[in-house]
Amino acid sequence: MATETHRLAFRAMRTDFEFVLCGADSRRLRVAAEEARAEIEATDRELSAFSLGSLLNKVNREAGERPVKVPGRLLELFVLCRRVYRDSGGAFDPSVAPLMEAWGFREDPERTPGAGTSSDAASVAEQRSAVGLDALELDPAAGTVRFRRPGLQLDLGGVGKGVALDRAAEALRDAGLGHFLLHGGSSTFLAFGAPPHQPAWRVGVRHPRDPERVLASVELRDRALSVSGQHGRTILADGARLGHVIDPARGAPAAGELAVVTASTAAAADAWSTALLAGAAAPVSWKACA
Amino acid sequence: MNDLDRREFLRGSAGGLAGLALVPELDRLFPKLPAGAELRVGLVGTGARGKEILDELAKIDGVIVQAICDRDSGKLRSGGRRAKDAARHDNVEQMLEQEAGLQAVFVATSTDQHRAVAEAALAAGKHVWCEAPLAHTLDDARALAASGGAAGTVFAVGSEARSNPTYQRARAIFKSGGVRDLVSVRGGWFQKATWRAVAPSDERERLLNWRLDPARCAGLPGEVASHALDALLWFTGERPESVTGRGAILLHKDGREVADTVALDFALPDERRMGFEASLANSFEGEHLVLRGTHGTIKLASTHAWLFKESDAVTQGWEVYAHREQFFKDEGITLISNATQLADQGKLKEGMGLPNPPVYYTLHDFVAAVLEGGEPVCSGVDALAPTVLGILADQAIRSRQTVAVDPAQLSLEG
CATH class of the missing domain: 3.30.360.10 (Dihydrodipicolinate Reductase; domain 2)
Structure with a gap:
């Protein structure tokens, strides 16, 4: 039976997503792609830190005052965030938003593209006291989330694309598809099965300072890969160009240049690549999660 | 846009x-409901529209999705990922019979099923929110409009306008x-x-x-x-x-x-x-x-x-x-x-623009009408x-x- 390939590219979550789906029936591929895209868009509506109508925004507005009931899958996401926060020694911290704001990275990039502004030490010190996911209180039995520290704000940008891809993959598998590659922003990939006549999907990782050069080529099958780098929004401070990933321990842009992680889910890969970059001791970090 | x-x-x-x-x-833009009020609801139809409804209900304080229902097992499974605590049913009669305490039912089925599902829920004494349009035939539309008007509970239609x-x-x-x-x-x-x-x-x-x-x-x-x-x-x-x-x-x-x-x-x-x-x-x-x-x-x-x-x-x-x-x-x-x-x-x-999608406001208006004893919008x-x-x-x-x-x-x- 002939194998069809269907590609879909679209913009969501302030980045570019692309699906490559393989199967015998082009009609089925097209319909499944629509359903998977709907999952990405729904995740965007749910987790956007910039939309006043998102569920995350409601949590940020109200969880400092009272426990807020959230759907089970959002609670599970918070559990994942807290686990990676603990296991990474606080390097992955979705409550880092006040620090990003202090450094000028929090503006909606689609409305104010370009660089942030360097921050003063006093402002950073003040904002650091509001940061730390240890203040995130989860009650799985009641299905609620509460902030134990005033001013805590969550920004799930370090894990959101991965969550969206995992949910899109669930929709594709529900539709009976077994061979596809999805990516968000060319930085988070999720692969199932393989392309025709190949053992796995092959993803190239670009060198952080020489985009023309491929640093490594990774084979993916039923696995996710996330690359975090300092590209995108930057600031110029003391003659150095610094990226937008904040190291919570120092309260300043991270020194790492690139972190590459493979994991069984795109959400875990995303969270860990952010953690590795934020707390990096070396320019390039690698990690393979279970 | x-x-x-x-x-x-x-x-x-x-x-x-x-x-x-x-x-x-x-x-x-950010409507409020009475503090502490709760509404236990069921959703019938967990396709694309039903999933949107579940996403928006999650933002409305006091709404507890107790049960979801769909004839299609795949749709029911994917809906269940959004409402993990909800009981799952593959037919409406079963849901209405087994889910004690259910106060309201959201109908997001195919349009040709609106009348049967909504009338079953109304007959069971539930408040009903039904996706628009009412029906796909003139007879069904007329019958459901009449049933809704005669019910002793709130019957609201999801007019986003x-x-x-x-x-x-x-x-x-x-x-x-x-x-x-x-x-x-x-x-x-x-x-x-x-x-x-x-x-x-x-x-x-x-x-x-x-x-x-x-x-x-x-x-x-x-x-x-x-x-x-x-x-x-x-x-x-x-x-x-x-x-x-x-x-x-x-x-x-x-x-x-x-x-x-x-x-x-x-x-x-x-x-x-x-x-x-x-x-x-x-x-x-x-x-x-x-x-x-x-x-x-x-x-x-x-x-x-x-x-x-x-x-x-x-x-x-x-x-x-x-x-x-x-x-x-x-x-x-x-x-x-x-x-x-x-x-x-x-x-x-x-x-x-609106911070929430239009469907949020029609769902919120319905919940408010039920909890506050008002008329449907x-x-x-x-x-x-x-x-x-x-x-x-x-x-x-x-x-x-x-x-x-x-x-x-x-x-x-x-």
């Missing part, structure tokens, strides 16, 4: 007119003579989509593809034009006298019989017209409705609305509160009655006329003839 659409729209249509964006009251805070603001301006005398109406709904579902078996696929079955769906006129007609009726009270239409399959030549692109022409009283186009082959301009008057034009676009004034229109008192905003080369004036409050909260940066009787007009428009396309509208068809009194 995205930013590009908005810029193109303003550049292309504003001409010498000043664009006034219509922004609703802040309290309506009537619950939309931006539309409410625009309607108040329309009603106060903001565009003066109606000249014409033009509506559209454009989305690049297949409307097709796939499933592992033919039987499941047939079940899911109700929109492509002329016996189970009144096509684009019934499913989407009816929403624009609802807005027309609610804004203007003008009732179409007849409808003609044309439809074709321009993109999805996959064996379907239902047109993927339609054009409708409704005759309004005094020789005025309402044109409406819809397509699954192109997404430009999305969903919109333009109400053109002798002193101005209102454009409604789901989450946004604008007023464009003619140069000879009188300046009204509320315009002194206008907030000015630049859109590409055009300067729009944002009308906000509490602009200072919005600006203080940094919310002007969000633009002029859109009753079954309110929903009857737009449903009937959508069905007649579909008949006009299929027959390729002008279909007259009997006023008696549009109300239960007839």
Whole structure:
């Protein structure tokens, strides 16, 4: 039976997503792609830190005052965030938003593209006291989330694309598809099965300072890969160009240049690549999660 | 409408007119329910629309999704991922029988199932919110409107126009003579989509593809034009006298019989017209409705609305509160009655649209009506006329003839 390939590219979550789906029936591929895209868009509506109508925004507005009931899958996401926060020694911290704001990275990039502004030490010190996911209180039995520290704000940008891809993959598998590659922003990939006549999907990782050069080529099958780098929004401070990933321990842009992680889910890969970059001791970090 | 659409729209249509964006009251954007109140609900139909409803219900305090129901196991499973604590059922009767304490039921099934499901829930003493349109046949629409009216519980229909805070603001301006005398109406709904579902078996696929079955769906006129007609009726009270239409399959030549692109022409009283186009082959301009008057034009676009004034229109008192905003080369004036409050909260940066999707507000209005003992924003009787007009428009396309509208068809009194 002939194998069809269907590609879909679209913009969501302030980045570019692309699906490559393989199967015998082009009609089925097209319909499944629509359903998977709907999952990405729904995740965007749910987790956007910039939309006043998102569920995350409601949590940020109200969880400092009272426990807020959230759907089970959002609670599970918070559990994942807290686990990676603990296991990474606080390097992955979705409550880092006040620090990003202090450094000028929090503006909606689609409305104010370009660089942030360097921050003063006093402002950073003040904002650091509001940061730390240890203040995130989860009650799985009641299905609620509460902030134990005033001013805590969550920004799930370090894990959101991965969550969206995992949910899109669930929709594709529900539709009976077994061979596809999805990516968000060319930085988070999720692969199932393989392309025709190949053992796995092959993803190239670009060198952080020489985009023309491929640093490594990774084979993916039923696995996710996330690359975090300092590209995108930057600031110029003391003659150095610094990226937008904040190291919570120092309260300043991270020194790492690139972190590459493979994991069984795109959400875990995303969270860990952010953690590795934020707390990096070396320019390039690698990690393979279970 | 995205930013590009908005810029193109303003550049292309504003001409010498000043664009006034219509922004609703802040309290309506973020409505509140009585503190501590709870409502245990069930959702029937966990397809794409049902999942959207679950996402929005998650933001409404006090709503507990106790059960979900779908005949299709795949849809039920994917719906269950959004409502992990909810009991799952594959038929409505079972859900109604086994779920003690269920107070309200949301009906998001295929349109041909609305009547059976909603009437079963009403008969079980539940409050019911039913997706619009009411039904796919004139008989079912009339019967469900009557059942809803006779029920001792709240029966609300999901009219996104009537619950939309931006539309409410625009309607108040329309009603106060903001565009003066109606000249014409033009509506559209454009989305690049297949409307097709796939499933592992033919039987499941047939079940899911109700929109492509002329016996189970009144096509684009019934499913989407009816929403624009609802807005027309609610804004203007003008009732179409007849409808003609044309439809074709321009993109999805996959064996379907239902047109993927339609054009409708409704005759309004005094020789005025309402044109409406819809397509699954192109997404430009999305969903919109333009109400053109002798002193101005209102454009409604789901989450946004604008007023464009003619140069000879009188300046009204509320315009002194206008907030000015630049859109590409055009300067729009944002009308906000509490602009200072919005600006203080940094919310002007969000633009002029709704923070939540329109469906959120219709769901919230229903929950409020149940918990506070109020009337539904859109009753079954309110929903009857737009449903009937959508069905007649579909008949006009299929027959390729002008279909007259009997006023008696549009109300239960007839």
